[in-house]
Amino acid sequence: MSEAQRTPFVESLLEAAAQAQLPGSGIGWLDAARRENLDAFAAAGLPDTRMEAWKYTALRALGQRRFAPGDVQAATRAVDEAACALPGVDGPALVFVNGVFRADLSRLDNLPAGLGLLPLSLALQGDAEPLRFALSRHYREGGDAFARLNAALAGDGLVLRLAAHTKVTEPVHLVMIGAAADGALAWHVRHIIELGEGSALSLVEHHVASGEQQHLGTQVADVVLRKGAQLRHVTLQNASSGSTLVRHGSVQLDEDAQATLYVLELGGALVRHDLHATLAGDRARMETRGVFVLHDRQHVDTQMALRHQALNTASESIWRGVADQRSRGVFRGAIVVAEGADGSDASLSSKNLLLSGQAEIDTKPELEIYADEVKAAHGATVGQLDERSLFYLRSRGIPLAEARAMLTAAFCRAVFESLDNDALREHLDQQLMAHLPSA
């Protein structure tokens, strides 16, 4: 792309990069990686809908917008602290406001033995070498514009390392607060998580708003589970209704590792979530459970790619989507069982409800199998509420709107049933109910 063709979006972010004084600058390999990713972003810009992975998510409007380079007041900006509290989640917490770490809002004292937890901005002040592998990634796919941007501009995030055979029972709370500022700004966070052999951890990722805003947030997370490690990762996405949020997660599971992901997407105007998982070791197991509930003109696009790469690996994915008014949901679940990954078991279910004639949901399960003795099942549906059920509820006196809300909630609710943090599950349930059409 020549300079002349650069969109306002790309221009504004290149300006941001020129002004940025990022933590870790001066570290040679990091400067080089940031520069390279920025150049790739500048050259390719944003992907368009001709690209398969962006087929249903047009970025033309975003391309015409400009974002201010970060929030200079983020370190001191007053935010609604109550907004980030979650029932059942009162362990260690790391809080970021518009992408900037806030020690005053975080809880990092009395960390359990074996749990290393600190913001990236601090980690880069010490020995950055352990972060080199993760932060040297080059995103080569044209569709990775936001990951490139993040690699070029992220100066903060979570660095979590759990020592081998350490089991932490209290969930770690990771909070990204989008806070209203003078105008729309762009923030970026980069998370690096590694669970040592035989360790176990619960992580709660939480996106919230403090005041309405139209920011762009990008997040890239790399998660590695060593042999036999267990991770439960809950994401509650309740970003500001005007905001754009792009998340890119990579999960690697070694032998016997187990990851369970719960995702509840409620907020944001334009939301994109790329989730790539590799079942790299024998008997690794991954479960994903996701729900999106959309209204107004929300657009939420989830692209999940699971790769079975070792023997007897298993994945189970259950996703539910509800779209009301003029909203649009996209779900793509691509599962690859690679050559040699014999005995793998993969299942994927994507069921969706349209609550309005103007809403749209596109779901696309894809299964590619190159191994033997594989069990695989997938199903995807898009439909409406069952008329017989609606009439049954109404015939008992329950008004139409309430009956619809009740059936819609029931449709989504089963997804989180296996979450064994009761207080948190109930909270997700309430959030779900609160976002469903007028009960």
Next chain:
Amino acid sequence: MLKIENLHARVEGKDILKGLTLTVNAGEVHAIMGPNGAGKSTLGNVLAGRDGYEVTEGSVTFNGVDLLALEPEARAAAGVFLAFQYPVEIPGVNNTYFLRAALNAQRKQRGEKELDSMQFLKLVREKLKVMQISDELLHRAVNEGFSGGEKKRNEIFQMAVLEPKLAILDETDSGLDIDALKQVAQGVNALRSSERGFLVITHYQRLLDYIEPDFVHVLADGRIVESGDKTLALKLEEQGYAWVADKDPALSGASA
């Protein structure tokens, strides 16, 4: 209480009810019998307000109110209850939660105070005793995985909790063995009162051995062609429905 006059109704462009007239007073139990396709279930669905049933002529008033003008939920709040022939399974909606939501929605529409969970549980416990239903059913999702008998008993249990003024039982006996039938009938009998009317729709006479009707009507080709007391049901049992097909509805004195 319920006054149906010259009711004509159509389903999917086909005329099913063709001038049905019937009056049910409080305290009365009316049985509607008839061969398959006579319009029995259509009558229940029209009264409860199901979509897809188009009333082309006639009227239905319920305690002086035009029932047909009300939404299904408003009919329920007014006191009309339909026990379904095929109760719907609703995964993910807890039976107790559903029933409390239903009762409170009705109370709210009637301008009555809603019950809190303690008051509701007390009421449920009383009704459970009468219905002889195990409280295990309460903790499950509405009708999910229920046996045929459990589903029908759950309908009657809902009726006990909601205390309607008019209960319509749509082939409640279908698919039940004799023990389940007796249990359901016992539940219904426990709810008989001078303030409540019943419309018992059935194909077979055997239900009426256990729920004794005050009036029996024969519905054929969308009209009531014969009315009488409970002995009419016995006659039907002996002679089948063939003889009613020949009856001229104009001569039968169709209203009860």
